Amino acid sequence: MKILVSLIRNLLGGIIIAGDLLTRGSKKKRPAQQQQEVNQQTQNLSLYQFTACPFCTKTRRAMYKLNLPIEKRNASQGSKHRQELLEGGGKVKVPCLRIEQDGKVEWMYESSEIIRYLETRFA
Ligand SMILES: N[C@@H](CCC(=O)N[C@@H](CS)C(=O)NCC(=O)O)C(=O)O
Numbered sequence: 001m002k003i004l005v006s007l008i009r010n011l012l013g014g015i016i017i018a019g020d021l022l023t024r025g026s027k028k029k030r031p032a033q034q035q036q037e038v039n040q041q042t043q044n045l046s047l048y049q050f051t052a053c054p055f056c057t058k059t060r061r062a063m064y065k066l067n068l069p070i071e072k073r074n075a076s077q078g079s080k081h082r083q084e085l086l087e088g089g090g091k092v093k094v095p096c097l098r099i100e101q102d103g104k105v106e107w108m109y110e111s112s113e114i115i116r117y118l119e120t121r122f123a
Pocket residue numbers: 050053054055092093094095109110111112
């Protein structure tokens with residue numbers, strides 16, 4: 001039974017990922033200097049995620065469209081990032097955006113909130 005659930009989950013995950021790759025379109029284009037500044041700013045951000053999670057796919061898609069090279073950290077079972085997420089954010093739920101700013105760290109959960117934040121800051 002466990003194997004079947006895992007098989008279905010992986011299959012659905014594969015479909016979600018393939019669908020995303022086929023339909024994601026083009027990235028936002030910025031002048032080189034501006035993109036460099038954006039790249040610099042995104043160094044203080046990281047996305048805790050699972051590869052096949054639909055909410056993570058939605059968030060990664062927004063990151064791609066906005067052309068944001070945010071580090072992705074896989075929080076799958078047994079990973080060190082999962083432990084970081086639990087200790088830092090308080091729960092294992094993905095996606096979660098870790099925002100480091102002015103010496104403070106914020107853990108933002110909820111895909112819609114994360115996307116809104118990225119669009120407001122970088123669109
Ligand atoms: N409303 C949340 C839903 C996020 C969610 O349900 N994430 C699932 C993965 S798809 C999760 O983290 N579950 C906890 C777990 O699998 O340990 C969002 O939009 O971000």
